[in-house]
Amino acid sequence: MKEPVGQNQMDIREKRRRKRERILIIMTVIVIAFLTYAGNQFFQKQADWGAANNIFFVGLLNINIILILFLIFLIVRNVVKLVFERRRGILGSKLRTKLVTAFVSLSLIPTVILFFVSINFLSNSIENWFSVKIGDALNQTLDLAHIHYQQTEEQAKYYARQIASDITLNQLYDLERTDFLVNLAQLKQKNFKLGYLRITFDNRDKDVVFQDAAFPGVPADIFTAKVREDLYAGKDIAIVKPSNSGDLINVLVPIYSHVSPYEVIGYVFVGALIPKDIVDKMAVVSNTSEAYSQLRLFKTPIKLSYIITLSIVTLLIIFSATWFGLFLAKGITEPIQDLAEATHKIAEGNLDHQINIVAEDEIGVLVDSFNQMTRDLKKSDENLQLANADLVERRKYMEAVLLHVSAGILSLDKDGMVTTINRAAEVMLNIQAGNVLHRPCAELLAAENMSVINELLEDAQISGRGVVEKQVELLIPERPLTVLVTITVIHETTGENLGMVMVFEDLTQLQKAERAAAWREVARRMAHEIKNPLTPVQLSAQRLQKRYSDKLGDDSQVFRECTDTIINQVEVLKNLVNEFSRYARMPVTNPVMNDLNETVNDPVLLFQDAHKEITFTFNRGDGIPPLHLDAEQIRRVMVNLLDNAVAAMSKAEGQIEVTTAYDAASRKARVSVTDNGCGVPPSHTMKIFEPYYSTKKSGTGLGLAIVNSIIADHNGAVTVQANLPAGTVVTFELPVPEISAEQEYGKQIASV
Amino acid sequence: MGMIETRKFIRLAAVLLLSLFLLSCAKSGRINDVMVMDDTRDVLVYARLQSLLKEDTEKMIHAGVAVSCTFYVNFYQQRSSWFDHRLSSQVVRNTIKYDNIKKNIYVKMHLNGKVIDAAQFTDFDSAVSSLIDLNGISVAHVGKLRKTEKYYVEIKAKVGKAEHSGFVRYIMLFLPFMETETPWYRKEFVWKE
Numbered sequence: 031m032k033e034p035v036g037q038n039q040m041d042i043r044e045k046r047r048r049k050r051e052r053i054l055i056i057m058t059v060i061v062i063a064f065l066t067y068a069g070n071q072f073f074q075k076q077a078d079w080g081a082a083n084n085i086f087f088v089g090l091l092n093i094n095i096i097l098i099l100f101l102i103f104l105i106v107r108n109v110v111k112l113v114f115e116r117r118r119g120i121l122g123s124k125l126r127t128k129l130v131t132a133f134v135s136l137s138l139i140p141t142v143i144l145f146f147v148s149i150n151f152l153s154n155s156i157e158n159w160f161s162v163k164i165g166d167a168l169n170q171t172l173d174l175a176h177i178h179y180q181q182t183e184e185q186a187k188y189y190a191r192q193i194a195s196d197i198t199l200n201q202l203y204d205l206e207r208t209d210f211l212v213n214l215a216q217l218k219q220k221n222f223k224l225g226y227l228r229i230t231f232d233n234r235d236k237d238v239v240f241q242d243a244a245f246p247g248v249p250a251d252i253f254t255a256k257v258r259e260d261l262y263a264g265k266d267i268a269i270v271k272p273s274n275s276g277d278l279i280n281v282l283v284p285i286y287s288h289v290s291p292y293e294v295i296g297y298v299f300v301g302a303l304i305p306k307d308i309v310d311k312m313a314v315v316s317n318t319s320e321a322y323s324q325l326r327l328f329k330t331p332i333k334l335s336y337i338i339t340l341s342i343v344t345l346l347i348i349f350s351a352t353w354f355g356l357f358l359a360k361g362i363t364e365p366i367q368d369l370a371e372a373t374h375k376i377a378e379g380n381l382d383h384q385i386n387i388v389a390e391d392e393i394g395v396l397v398d399s400f401n402q403m404t405r406d407l408k409k410s411d412e413n414l415q416l417a418n419a420d421l422v423e424r425r426k427y428m429e430a431v432l433l434h435v436s437a438g439i440l441s442l443d444k445d446g447m448v449t450t451i452n453r454a455a456e457v458m459l460n461i462q463a464g465n466v467l468h469r470p471c472a473e474l475l476a477a478e479n480m481s482v483i484n485e486l487l488e489d490a491q492i493s494g495r496g497v498v499e500k501q502v503e504l505l506i507p508e509r510p511l512t513v514l515v516t517i518t519v520i521h522e523t524t525g526e527n528l529g530m531v532m533v534f535e536d537l538t539q540l541q542k543a544e545r546a547a548a549w550r551e552v553a554r555r556m557a558h559e560i561k562n563p564l565t566p567v568q569l570s571a572q573r574l575q576k577r578y579s580d581k582l583g584d585d586s587q588v589f590r591e592c593t594d595t596i597i598n599q600v601e602v603l604k605n606l607v608n609e610f611s612r613y614a615r616m617p618v619t620n621p622v623m624n625d626l627n628e629t630v631n632d633p634v635l636l637f638q639d640a641h642k643e644i645t646f647t648f649n650r651g652d653g654i655p656p657l658h659l660d661a662e663q664i665r666r667v668m669v670n671l672l673d674n675a676v677a678a679m680s681k682a683e684g685q686i687e688v689t690t691a692y693d694a695a696s697r698k699a700r701v702s703v704t705d706n707g708c709g710v711p712p713s714h715t716m717k718i719f720e721p722y723y724s725t726k727k728s729g730t731g732l733g734l735a736i737v738n739s740i741i742a743d744h745n746g747a748v749t750v751q752a753n754l755p756a757g758t759v760v761t762f763e764l765p766v767p768e769i770s771a772e773q774e775y776g777k778q779i780a781s782v
Numbered sequence: 783m784g785m786i787e788t789r790k791f792i793r794l795a796a797v798l799l800l801s802l803f804l805l806s807c808a809k810s811g812r813i814n815d816v817m818v819m820d821d822t823r824d825v826l827v828y829a830r831l832q833s834l835l836k837e838d839t840e841k842m843i844h845a846g847v848a849v850s851c852t853f854y855v856n857f858y859q860q861r862s863s864w865f866d867h868r869l870s871s872q873v874v875r876n877t878i879k880y881d882n883i884k885k886n887i888y889v890k891m892h893l894n895g896k897v898i899d900a901a902q903f904t905d906f907d908s909a910v911s912s913l914i915d916l917n918g919i920s921v922a923h924v925g926k927l928r929k930t931e932k933y934y935v936e937i938k939a940k941v942g943k944a945e946h947s948g949f950v951r952y953i954m955l956f957l958p959f960m961e962t963e964t965p966w967y968r969k970e971f972v973w974k975e
Binding site for chain 1: 902
């Protein structure tokens with residue numbers, strides 16, 4: 031049985047769609063993971079891409095969100111589909127639901143617990159990061175560093191102011207006091223341990239500079255316009271500049287004129303160095319403090335970002351588990367579904383169905399075994415069909431044999447129920463198969479016949495060979511039947527009784543033929559043995575009468591009477607012998623095409639003329655086709671039958687009815703001679719066709735024997751039945767040839 | 783999922799993505815006091831950025847986040863029959879950074895990637911004022927200009943964080959960027975000798 035093409039195409043489309051969906055889900059998960067990673071990396075590197083930065087990041091985030099939504103859509107769609115499949119009771123949906131539920135539960139519970147624990151843990155950790163103690167400690171450390179810078183700066187300013195004050199008080203800006211200025215500067219640089227000291231006047235080209243060997247040098251970018259402006263406005267300037275050796279604290283203090291105290295005429299530049307190792311240590315503190323401040327500033331967003339990250343990961347795990355559950359469940363239930371469908375198809379008789387699932391696991395083994403089983407089933411089925419076909423052929427052959435066999439065959443099961451009966455048995459026993467099949471054997475025949483059969487059945491059961499054969503006479507309604515019954519008990523090879531077979535062979539015709547042949551032989555011998563001595567006996571009697579009748583005197587009368595008796599009785603004997611002789615020498619039948627009605631009509635007319643006291647009626651049948659018959663012999667048959675009918679009449683108002691008819695179904699022409707005479711007892715119906723059986727006083731008993739012989743030569747049959755309420759019906763049937771009789775008749779006419 | 787549903791989903795996603803993209807490109811703040819003048823040698827541009835700094839910018843700066851304010855200055859020659867000709871393009875980037883030890887605020891000015899000025903402040907307002915000021919950037923030599931031609935300056939500003947310090951950058955995921963920018967401002971200039 032082939033599957034519908036539409037169904038196949040739908041299956042292929044569904045498989046392709048599912049494959050697409052699987053690929054889509056996998057790709058989505060990969061893209062989400064990649065984009066999350068890329069976003070993370072990108073954000074960490076802080077590439078200075080300007081506006082593109084923003085757009086890219088937002089885009090990345092949004093794509094991620096969309097992909098997650100898409101993933102949710104796909105998963106939810108699958109779950110909803112599963113729910114609907116379960117509601118509709120589709121095969122495998124319950125198992126799939128259980129598996130998906132198990133997977134989701136197994137992943138959901140720990141994931142959700144882990145998620146909340148992580149969030150809680152993270153929140154606590156973040157809160158702990160920004161504890162007051164740490165913040166204070168960092169601030170204190172920063173303050174310390176700041177104080178160190180401040181003190182260094184203040185100290186530098188103090189020294190610079192002192193030097194500037196000395197210069198102003200002692201008017202060392204005068205050119206004449208340059209030596210004093212230099213000595214002061216050198217002394218102060220040494221005393222104050224200044225890294226760098228420079229005294230600059232507006233009216234001098236050269237500055238007084240003293241520098242410590244470890245001092246790295248003054249940065250060039252200190253003297254900006256603003257610095258100069260502030261300086262000449264009377265402000266003390268302190269500028270911190272980084273260098274390779276550490277941070278330089280550059281202090282500039284204005285020098286005022288002694289004469290005009292508000293006039294700035296120059297400045298003292300003092301440079302102090304904070305060594306690099308200290309600066310580095312303070313930088314570490316500074317960076318840590320900065321990071322801490324920033325973290326505190328972004329505490330909520332950081333927490334949020336972690337929650338988002340954890341949520342995405344949790345969602346991914348849950349969706350992946352759900353999808354994996356769906357996928358795995360599908361992987362398990364699909365083969366089961368296919369197996370169930372395949373079982374259904376095989377149950378419907380489609381043994382060509384194979385499951386196309388390639389799997390390495392136990393499902394694969396199951397599928398292979400199933401396919402192998404289907405192939406074996408198909409092979410067995412084919413063998414069975416062949417065997418069945420063979421059995422059907424055999425059965426048909428047996429039925430044909432049973433149908434065409436002349437013997438009646440009847441089988442009984444072990445309970446005595448009729449299981450088989452052939453056509454010959456039906457005709458022979460005058461029963462209908464429909465009335466006796468699967469009925470007890472006791473209902474097969476009339477009680478008087480069944481007693482005979484039952485005896486045989488009992489004999490068969492007790493017989494050691496299981497076979498009984500016996501000739502019996504059955505009384506079928508209106509017809510005696512002589513049959514040879516053979517009963518065979520059937521046994522299984524294991525000895526189990528399967529019932530029995532009864533074979534009926536109709537010996538009635540054979541018996542008739544045998545009797546006829548025997549009587550002909552008797553007649554022939556009688557004719558031969560008796561006729562020969564009769565003539566000498568008759569001649570001798572006549573001679574005795576002729577010679578001695580006149581010579582015996584008074585006794586001559588007696589003598590004459592006696593010899594007359596001898597002569598007459600010999601004559602009677604001669605007639606009898608002649609009849610026997612005629613019976614023995616029945617002429618060979620020479621059938622040709624003849625009209626039955628015409629053939630029958632002649633003797634009827636003859637008898638009508640001869641016996642005016644009897645009413646003869648001839649019912650001419652219509653549509654009787656021409657028959658193969660010997661007209662002379664059929665006329666003799668009719669003469670014998672009419673003679674018997676006339677002889678049976680004991681009353682004046684006798685009626686003899688001759689009827690011809692044609693039975694198209696059996697293709698037989700029928701002639702009946704019905705009288706209302708004394709009739710024939712039923713027990714004599716078997717014997718009336720035998721020679722020398724007669725109920726008439728003067729009959730030879732050969733009339734019906736001759737009738738039977740002639741009709742048998744015409745392949746017909748003679749039956750005798752009682753004519754109710756009185757009389758007898760003698761019927762003979764003649765077969766109508768198969769070929770178109772009209773055609774043959776036409777041929778004969780043409781040839782004539 | 784049928785083809786129609788897939789198309790609908792793709793369209794919806796595209797619309798959503800575009801909306802978010804446009805949202806992310808939303809601009810705020812403005813540039814005031816744009817002046818273009820010449821000092822007989824150069825064409826100088828002055829401008830001041832207003833309302834682009836967020837409320838929490840001060841907190842961020844004091845927390846050590848380096849914030850930058852970048853001015854994009856393009857100088858065009860107007861042409862009636864063809865696209866305008868860009869004579870020069872300058873990128874001035876001012877960055878502000880707080881030193882939590884020295885309690886100073888440093889502002890550095892970069893012109894086309896090179897540091898051209900640095901200033902140190904102790905008060906926040908002065909430092910921010912220095913950050914958002916574009917103070918006399920030369921966009922062209924007057925010798926190259928013609929009296930008959932029309933010129934204009936296009937200018938826009940963008941404020942964003944320069945970088946986070948230390949390990950903060952490694953733990954900050956999905957934080958919103960504070961980068962914002964103004965639209966382009968146009969100021970005509972006619973050179974008169």
